[in-house]
Amino acid sequence: GAVVSQHPSRVICKSGTSVKIECRSLDFQATTMFWYRQFPKQSLMLMATSNEGSKATYEQGVEKDKFLINHASLTLSTLTVTSAHPEDSSFYICSAPPGLAWGDTQYFGPGTRLTVL
Amino acid sequence: AQTVTQSQPEMSVQEAETVTLSCTYDTSESNYYLFWYKQPPSRQMILVIRQEAYKQQNATENRFSVNFQKAAKSFSLKISDSQLGDTAMYFCAFMKRGGSNYKLTFGKGTLLTVNP
Numbered sequence: 001g002a003v004v005s006q007h008p009s010r011v012i013c014k015s016g017t018s019v020k021i022e023c024r025s026l027d028f029q030a031t032t033m034f035w036y037r038q039f040p041k042q043s044l045m046l047m048a049t050s051n052e053g054s055k056a057t058y059e060q061g062v063e064k065d066k067f068l069i070n071h072a073s074l075t076l077s078t079l080t081v082t083s084a085h086p087e088d089s090s091f092y093i094c095s096a097p098p099g100l101a102w103g104d105t106q107y108f109g110p111g112t113r114l115t116v117l
Numbered sequence: 118a119q120t121v122t123q124s125q126p127e128m129s130v131q132e133a134e135t136v137t138l139s140c141t142y143d144t145s146e147s148n149y150y151l152f153w154y155k156q157p158p159s160r161q162m163i164l165v166i167r168q169e170a171y172k173q174q175n176a177t178e179n180r181f182s183v184n185f186q187k188a189a190k191s192f193s194l195k196i197s198d199s200q201l202g203d204t205a206m207y208f209c210a211f212m213k214r215g216g217s218n219y220k221l222t223f224g225k226g227t228l229l230t231v232n233p
Contacts, residue, residue: 001164032219034219034220034221038160041228042225043224043225044162044223046221049220091160093162095162095221097219104150104214104219105150105152105164105212106219106221107164108161108162108163110159110160110161111160111161
C-alpha cells in the first residue's frame with residue numbers, strides 16, 4: 001500500500017515554543033492531506049484539510065493561528081503548533097489519499113506524540 | 118452531514134474464536150465507501166477492509182469480513198480465528214465517493230482485546 005511518513009515521531013518542548021511536524025507521502029503525490037488530533041482512548045478528530053498550493057481548510061473550533069498548516073509541495077505538508085501550551089499535548093496524525101488507482105482511501109502516517117511541559 | 122456510531126466501547130474475545138464489531142451510520146448520500154481501520158498499541162492506523170456502497174457483495178479480507186446492510190445502514194466487522202495481534206482499537210469510517218473530498222468520518226471506536 002501507499003506509504004505516509006511523519007517526523008518527528010515524538011517531541012517534547014517547553015511551553016511557549018513552536019513545534020513543526022512534517023507529513024510526507026513517499027510513493028505518491030498528494031494534493032490533499034489531512035491533519036488529525038487524537039486524545040488517549042478516543043477517536044481521531046479532524047483538525048484541517050491541507051491543500052497543495054492553497055490555504056488549508058480548518059474544522060470548526062480549530063484555531064488557525066495556533067495550528068499553522070503549509071502544503072508546500074505534492075509530497076509534503078507541515079503542521080506548526082505555535083506558542084505551544086500543555087493543553088496542546090496530544091497525538092497528531094496525518095493522512096493522505098493517493099487517489100482512485102490506490103483504492104480511493106486514505107493512508108495514515110505513524111503519528112507524532114507532542115508533549116508540552 | 119454523516120454520522121458513524123459504534124455502540125460497543127470495549128469487547129473481548131478468546132484466541133481462535135470469532136467476534137463481531139457493530140457499526141451503524143447515517144447519511145443521505147447514495148454513493149460512498151465504508152471502512153474499518155485498526156489502531157494497535159503502536160497507534161499506526163491500518164486499513165482492515167473497505168466496502169463500496171454500490172456493491173451488494175460483502176467485502177472479505179482473509180479472516181476479516183463485513184456484513185453490509187445498506188437499507189439498515191449497518192456495517193459490522195467479523196473477525197474469525199482471532200489472534201493476539203488483533204488486539205487493537207477498531208474504527209468504523211465513512212467517506213463520500215466522488216470528487217476530491219476524501220474526508221473520513223470516524224466512529225468513536227471499539228477497543229478489542231484478544232485473550233490467550
